[in-house]
Amino acid sequence: MNSHTVPPSTVADDEVLARFILHKRYIRNDGTLKPDSFIPHPHPDLSVTRHIGLEESSIWAIGEGVAIQQSKTLYGRGDVLASDFRSLKLRVDADPIPGNAHHANVTNWPQDKPAQKMYAQEIAAVASFVSRPSAENWPAN
Amino acid sequence: MTIDIAFTTVPAGISTGGTSESARFVDQEAKKLRDQLLKSFSFGAILNSVQNELQEVMEQCSSANWDGYMAEPVKWEALLDAFRFAQVIPLGLSAPSIGAEPDGDVTFEWHAGPRRTLSVSVDDRGNPHYSALLGPNRSYGTEAFVGFIPKRILDLIYQVAAG
Numbered sequence: 001m002n003s004h005t006v007p008p009s010t011v012a013d014d015e016v017l018a019r020f021i022l023h024k025r026y027i028r029n030d031g032t033l034k035p036d037s038f039i040p041h042p043h044p045d046l047s048v049t050r051h052i053g054l055e056e057s058s059i060w061a062i063g064e065g066v067a068i069q070q071s072k073t074l075y076g077r078g079d080v081l082a083s084d085f086r087s088l089k090l091r092v093d094a095d096p097i098p099g100n101a102h103h104a105n106v107t108n109w110p111q112d113k114p115a116q117k118m119y120a121q122e123i124a125a126v127a128s129f130v131s132r133p134s135a136e137n138w139p140a141n
Numbered sequence: 142m143t144i145d146i147a148f149t150t151v152p153a154g155i156s157t158g159g160t161s162e163s164a165r166f167v168d169q170e171a172k173k174l175r176d177q178l179l180k181s182f183s184f185g186a187i188l189n190s191v192q193n194e195l196q197e198v199m200e201q202c203s204s205a206n207w208d209g210y211m212a213e214p215v216k217w218e219a220l221l222d223a224f225r226f227a228q229v230i231p232l233g234l235s236a237p238s239i240g241a242e243p244d245g246d247v248t249f250e251w252h253a254g255p256r257r258t259l260s261v262s263v264d265d266r267g268n269p270h271y272s273a274l275l276g277p278n279r280s281y282g283t284e285a286f287v288g289f290i291p292k293r294i295l296d297l298i299y300q301v302a303a304g
């Protein structure tokens with residue numbers, strides 16, 4: 001399935017969601033992600049991409065698109081299960097947008113900063129960081 | 142741009158809070174001791190590392206949208222408060238990793254594992270916001286920074302970094 005294929009309108013608990021990482025300092029020396037990378041500010045929602053039905057190359061293509069649009073470097077992605085967000089009482093809603101039918105929003109974040117930090121820490125604790133493949137290892141379609 | 146604030150020129154923040162001659166003597170001796178420790182290789186190296194990281198944060202996060210998701214630039218006042226905060230981190234502990242949050246706050250992280258981790262954000266009003274995961278427990282809140290690290294945060298640093 002490519003990124004133009006429409007995924008199911010409901011995000012299942014076992015779906016993997018990717019947060020693209022465009023800032024190097026969000027990555028710890030041990031290859032894990034800092035919680036700072038999951039704080040949605042200034043948006044009320046955290047923008048993620050659903051893996052469902054996508055080949056690896058399509059996921060990276062979406063990430064590259066985001067990076068190019070923002071004139072940033074794509075360093076990798078943080079993969080998190082939808083159920084991990086939901087276990088914190090966050091909501092995960094499909095939100096297809098032009099160019100990314102797999103876009104979703106993580107909503108219902110607490111307003112106060114310390115609680116938001118704690119949520120981000122919990123997410124970072126279970127997130128898997130995947131480095132952007134080098135050009136020679138770029139996945140084929 | 143370079144930051145020309147050396148750690149040793151920022152008020153040390155070590156004080157008994159007393160005004161008597163004895164209290165002033167103790168304060169002066171404590172400051173002398175700390176300055177000596179700062180000059181020693183191991184303690185000085187850690188603080189230099191923090192200072193360098195703060196400078197990198199300033200360089201990498203001072204323009205809008207530095208994270209590609211519309212982050213706010215790191216605020217100058219937050220950087221200054223972060224310098225002050227860094228200077229009173231207990232000597233002998235491992236150096237925190239410095240970063241920034243999308244609202245422009247500076248973060249200090251002590252991380253020993255996914256569930257032994259502490260993040261402290263310093264904002265432009267000098268208030269440290271903290272959150273820690275310690276095994277099954279969570280601890281988070283906001284404290285006032287008045288020249289020394291609040292006891293609650295200090296306890297968490299010890300639990301994560303020295304535990």
